[in-house]
Amino acid sequence: MEYKWVVLSNTTLGVLMASINSTITIISLPAIFRGIDINPFTSFQYLLWILMGYNIVTATLLVSFGRLSDMYGRVRLYNLGFLIFTIGSILLSITPNTGSLGALELIFFRIIQGVGGAFLMANSAAIITDAFPYNERGKALGINQIAGLAGSLIGLILGGILSTINWRYVFLVSVPVGIFGTIWSYTKLKELSKPSRNEGLDPIGNITFGLGLILILIGVTYGLMPYGTSQTGWEDPWVIASMVVGAGLLVSFVYVEKKVRYSMFRLELFKIRMFAAGNIANLLRSFAYGGLMIIIIIFLQGIWLPLHGYSYSETPFWAGIYTIPLMLGFVTMGPISGWLSDKYGARVLSTLGMVIVGIGFLALTTLPYNFNYPEFALIIFIMGLGNGMFASPNTASIMNSVPPKYRGVASGMRSTLQNTGQTASIALFFTIVIASLTTTLPHALAQSVIQAGAPQLAPLVQKVPVAGALFAAFLGYDPVKSMLSTLPQNILSTIPSTAISTMEQRTWFPTAIAPAFMSALRDAFYVGAGMSFIAAITSALRGRIQIAELEEKVGRNAEK
Structure with missing residues (x-):
């Protein structure tokens, strides 16, 4: 097999493993939190740290690891990343404790995974760029990023299946892939770039x-x-x-x-117009798009699926299935856009991709909370197409614009900005949604219990933490039953049995919170649309096609 395809297949395996781990964790959180016996009303902080801690670690380390790779060899540190990630997966699968201590252990072991993931992400794009000629990089990076989305899709399905058997299998599934990838990378990959030891950290x-x-x-x-x-x-x-x-x-x-x-960020690279515009557009795209998946999954699990007859214990699996069109859109467009960018450049493709994503966000704001699924599926599929149209051309554009000796640190900078944007996006979407719900949800719940025949509960439900109620629904708990089980007997005895029966119906709670939650989602979608359109404008400003290695070659020939 030609070496460039060995490189692509191995780096694709690394991306596949990391992306499976990402979505399998999101979709399996209900089973994980039940497995370690966490109270959903008091554990919102653990949810955020398990979701975002991994990205924080990778965002912090990526550029330094890219610098280390330029100094000591990209392949060497990429191989180390495979090994560390696999060790983190093993530790997660054997998490010994439960409760808050178990949650802290999960967060710590995810951080170990994040260190391994940082080595993989800091080097994969640079290793591909080293191995492929400039006129094939868009296609190669497109295939690599398709693997990331395919892994996300596999993770959603695997998470839904494995979490119903044993939550530990969710993390154990990465171990055989990691072991195989570690052995393969150590035996097959070789350094194509000359390490530069005259650098520092x-x-x-x-x-x-x-x-x-x-x-x-x-x-x-x-x-x-x-x-x-x-x-x-x-x-x-x-x-x-x-x-x-x-x-x-x-x-x-x-x-x-x-x-x-020896700066962590080589700020002088931002003097390269294509590099600067591509990275800023990528950061804005991550801000707009990074929190979309988790917010959609929360809405499906907490509201839409229960309204359509699914029990709370089934919603995690079906939420994964119903978000598949988002992944399919990316997988469909990724290789096509990468191939086209090799021929025509990234400017038009990436810009049009972000315009499509922005229009998709606006289309989501038009849906009612009890939407027809085909309409929703079509919108998120088109958003996936737009994201796929942007991603690989933009990455190829960034990597082509820098001199070969800076590819490691440039890849780290690109990944750092992307991960920082994704992490901030999750925090931003949660902030918008919860801030909006804080003003509307207490009143909506109070009105719902009054209509159900339990007005004495109105003052109590107005004090239910918004984040806790949202988190409980997301994790597959019935928030109403959780609330009723904590009431003092003297209050519980005053509630008519007909009112309790009404509130325990599967559709009562999602119906009570759905209008307020959909209003909050629309606010988040408007923000996502605005950032997508700004990303499109930034992408359009990247200028002409620039291949740094060709310019260096021309310069050397001119000197001769």
């Missing part, structure tokens, strides 16, 4: 960037949780301090990078 930049991200995430996490008599914690002094200090560190990061000798 940037510990100050890493600490500034990583700590800034973590503090902002901590602030957002606890800002979404109740504080005192308020439904949210945005007035908590610790939340305010965390957000301010985190933002200050991220702002100071730019200044730090201008002063240190």
Whole structure:
């Protein structure tokens, strides 16, 4: 087999493993949290950290790992990533404890996975770029990114199946793939680029960037949780301090990078117009698109599926099945757009892709909460097409624009901005939805219990934490039964049996919260549409096609 195809198949396997792990975790969270016996009304912070902790670690480490790869060999550190990721998967599958301690162990083991994932992501695009000629890179990166979406699709289905058997299998499934990939990469891959040992690391930049991200995430996490008599914690002094200090560190990061000798971000690369426009467009796309999947899954599991007769225990699996069109759109367009970008460049394709994604967000705002599935499936399929049209041409454009010796750090910078945007997107979508629900959900629940014949519950349901109710529905718990089981007997005895029977109907709770939740979703979709259109404008500004290695070659020939 020609070596470039060995490279593509191995890096594709790495992407496949990491993407399966991502969606299999999301769709299996209900089984995981039941398995470690977590109370859904008091554990919203664990949900966010399990979802976002992995991305925080990769976003913090990617550029430094890209720099290390330029110094010591991209293949060597890529191989190490396979090994570390596999170790993290094994640890997750044997998580020994339950309750809060078990949740903390899961978060820590996910962080170990994140370290391995950072090595893989920092190097895969650079290794492919080294192995393929410039006129085949779009196609190769398109196939690689299709594997990522195919892995996401496989993860949704596998998660739905394995989580019903044993939640530990959700993490164990990555182990044989990781072992095979580790052995294969160590035996088959070879260095094509000459390591540059005259470089150094940037510990100050890493600490500034990583700590800034973590503090902002901590602030957002606890800002979404109740504080005192308020439904949210945005007035908590610790939340305010965390957000301010985190933002200050991220702002100071730019200044730090201008002063240190071996900067984490090579800011001079942003002088390359194609590199700058491609990365900014990618960051905006990640902001707009990164939180879409989790928000849609929460809506399907907590509202739409129960309204259509699915029990809460079944909703995680079917939510995965019903989001498949989003993946299929990407898989359909990814290789086509990559092949076209090799011939015609990335500008038109990537720009049009983001316009389509923006229109898709606007189309989602027109749906009622009890929508017809074919309409919903068509919209998210088209959004997947737009995302696929953007992704591989944009990546090829970024990687082609930088000199070969900087491909490792450039790949790390691209992945860092993408992961940072995805992490921030999840936090942003949750913030918009919960902030909106805080003003509408307590009244909606109060009105619903009054109409059900239990007016004495109105003051109590108005105090139910919005995040807790949302989280409970997402994890497959019936929030009403959870609430009724905690009532004192003297209050429970005053509620007519007909009212209890009404509230325990499968459709009562989703009907009660659906209008408020759909209104909150529309706010999030409008924000997503706006960022998508800004990403399209940025993409259009990338300028002419630029192949750095060809320009270097022409320059050397001219000197001769």
